[in-house]
Amino acid sequence: MSHIHVISPGFVTTVQDLGRYGYAHLGVSASGAADRLSLRMGNALLGNPESAAALEMTLAGGAFEFDSETSVVFTGSDFNAQFEGNSVPPYVPFRVRAGQAVQCGATRSGARCYLCVRGGIEVPLVLGSASTHLMTGLGGLEGRALKKGDLLKIGNVTTKAFQTRLFDRDVLSRLMPQKVLRITPGPQGNWFRDGGKSLFQGTYRVTEESNRMGLRLHGPPLEQTYSGQMLTEGVSLGAVQAPKSGQPILLFVEHQTTGGYPKIANVISADLHSVGQLRPRDEVRFELVSMEHALSLLREQERLLGSS
Amino acid sequence: MHIQFASDHSLMVSFGDEISESSHRQVLRMTELLQQHLRSKVRNLHPAYSTILVSYNPLTTDGAEVERAIHHLAQQIDRVPSPEPRTKELPVCYGNESGPDLSEVAALRGLTPEDVIQIHSSADYLVYFLGFTPGFPYLGGMSERIAVPRLATPRKQVPAGSVAIGANQTGIYPVSSPGGWRIIGRTPRRLFFPEREPLTLLQMGDRVRFFPISSDQFQHWNEHK
Numbered sequence: 001m002s003h004i005h006v007i008s009p010g011f012v013t014t015v016q017d018l019g020r021y022g023y024a025h026l027g028v029s030a031s032g033a034a035d036r037l038s039l040r041m042g043n044a045l046l047g048n049p050e051s052a053a054a055l056e057m058t059l060a061g062g063a064f065e066f067d068s069e070t071s072v073v074f075t076g077s078d079f080n081a082q083f084e085g086n087s088v089p090p091y092v093p094f095r096v097r098a099g100q101a102v103q104c105g106a107t108r109s110g111a112r113c114y115l116c117v118r119g120g121i122e123v124p125l126v127l128g129s130a131s132t133h134l135m136t137g138l139g140g141l142e143g144r145a146l147k148k149g150d151l152l153k154i155g156n157v158t159t160k161a162f163q164t165r166l167f168d169r170d171v172l173s174r175l176m177p178q179k180v181l182r183i184t185p186g187p188q189g190n191w192f193r194d195g196g197k198s199l200f201q202g203t204y205r206v207t208e209e210s211n212r213m214g215l216r217l218h219g220p221p222l223e224q225t226y227s228g229q230m231l232t233e234g235v236s237l238g239a240v241q242a243p244k245s246g247q248p249i250l251l252f253v254e255h256q257t258t259g260g261y262p263k264i265a266n267v268i269s270a271d272l273h274s275v276g277q278l279r280p281r282d283e284v285r286f287e288l289v290s291m292e293h294a295l296s297l298l299r300e301q302e303r304l305l306g307s308s
Numbered sequence: 309m310h311i312q313f314a315s316d317h318s319l320m321v322s323f324g325d326e327i328s329e330s331s332h333r334q335v336l337r338m339t340e341l342l343q344q345h346l347r348s349k350v351r352n353l354h355p356a357y358s359t360i361l362v363s364y365n366p367l368t369t370d371g372a373e374v375e376r377a378i379h380h381l382a383q384q385i386d387r388v389p390s391p392e393p394r395t396k397e398l399p400v401c402y403g404n405e406s407g408p409d410l411s412e413v414a415a416l417r418g419l420t421p422e423d424v425i426q427i428h429s430s431a432d433y434l435v436y437f438l439g440f441t442p443g444f445p446y447l448g449g450m451s452e453r454i455a456v457p458r459l460a461t462p463r464k465q466v467p468a469g470s471v472a473i474g475a476n477q478t479g480i481y482p483v484s485s486p487g488g489w490r491i492i493g494r495t496p497r498r499l500f501f502p503e504r505e506p507l508t509l510l511q512m513g514d515r516v517r518f519f520p521i522s523s524d525q526f527q528h529w530n531e532h533k
Contacts, residue, residue, distance in 0.1 A: 021351045021352055022351070022352060023352075023442075023507070024352035024353060024354045024361075024363075025339065025352070025353045025354065025355055025437075025438065025512070026438050026442060026443060026500075026507055026508050027438045027439050027440055027441050027442045027443055027444050027482075027508075028442045028507075030352065126502050127502060127507075135441070135485060135486075136441055136442055136483045136485060137483070137484070138442070138502060184313070184315060184316055186314065186315075187312065187314050187320050228325075231325060231326075231327065231356065231357045231358060231359070232356055232357060232439065232446065233320070233354075233356040233357070233358075233359045233361065234314075234318075234320070234353075234354025234355070234356055234359065234360065234361025234439075235354070235361070236314050236315040236317070236318040236361060236363060237315075237317075237363075238315060239314075239315070256439065256440050256441065257352075257354050257439045257440070258354055258356050258437070258439030258440055258446075263314075266314065266315035266316070266318075268315075268316050269315075269316050269317050269366055291313060291316055291371075294316040295316055295366055298316070298366060298367060299367070302367055
């Protein structure tokens, strides 16, 4: 059995896979990687199943030691990873030997970096998934962020040796996170002045009160013109909610399954990975697109992901 | 029944905008139909008072097809038998450390704490749906006499099993989480079991009654770690 030993955990590092689906009617959110695209790319580079679990690091990464030889790759943002005195760029797999370690620092770009390992991280599955849901303490390693001294198992590799591949530079650049988030109208889109025009015209700053449950944004307030009360109803990943203050909240991977604030818009699936890379003080804009365009962007992204 | 896209990967099915037992029955039946017939196409269902959010993988599933399938299922909705409602009786240790807001709730409504306990524990509640956190029941049927506003500042951590009042709703926090409702007691029973089936003590459509217990009984029955 191979292990990763946590020498230092980093700011908020959790075990994540692609999430647990099928339990929202019981109040269980899907959770999963904040930047699914980067997790999937890391797994693709290592010949792992796309949903193999990895370490999701936030804003500043940790230091990790391997007790056996294996292949590793960093994906997502550049956290200035060092290995044996050399810088390791993201998206380039490399071999580590028993006793060797990697060290990460603060991000040089976006909020999240994934440490993926051949075989994936192995933790007891909760409702079929290794993902950590921090708010309720479910899944991952004891339902929490990693601590110094933690020992993580690496899964046994059952597939035969993989062919080293790299993503084409052009593909990587087209899959980079963006600060313009495309949106489609939300269930209460018409409750807002001019159908929510302030959302589409303004620039919003990501505040410090942002995490895996949601990002609190600050910018031109969203004025509600309908005075009716909203009944609690199901909430979709990427929903942009407007509480009484008018300052939008962008719901994210650990969001509650139901909520009572009006939802003016929803970020498109293809742009959710960009949300996972937003840091406090980042500025975002929103752009309204049609449902057809949202779907064609998603299919295009999937096509790029599959190319090598 | 009305269906609209809520996002590029979900549909909102609506049976009106009221909290009523008849809307609830439609939500219950349609949820049952969706679970039976569309399991392979649907990723998650979020039933609520009068709506169901249906989410799917847009790469492998066509939203318009799901929409058509739901309209088709709606034709059968009156033929779905309503299951015999189960009644769950939950022990609650009211007041003191278990219910730190009980006295304040009483004072806010010009009642004694004993009045609040009596009113809260003599009603028959309906579990409209589970949401917010795993196993959290949205309960209907609470007497208006003990309705109190939510806390101005939510607590960062509410102990698992806390029984609380928020506006004119009552609920139980199954897991420790932040919470803005006023806590009047605590149940020693667990409401969420990720390690086994069924995952939750309560399910949509159940009836719930609370009965007061002493703190000694709470210690004796305590299922929370």
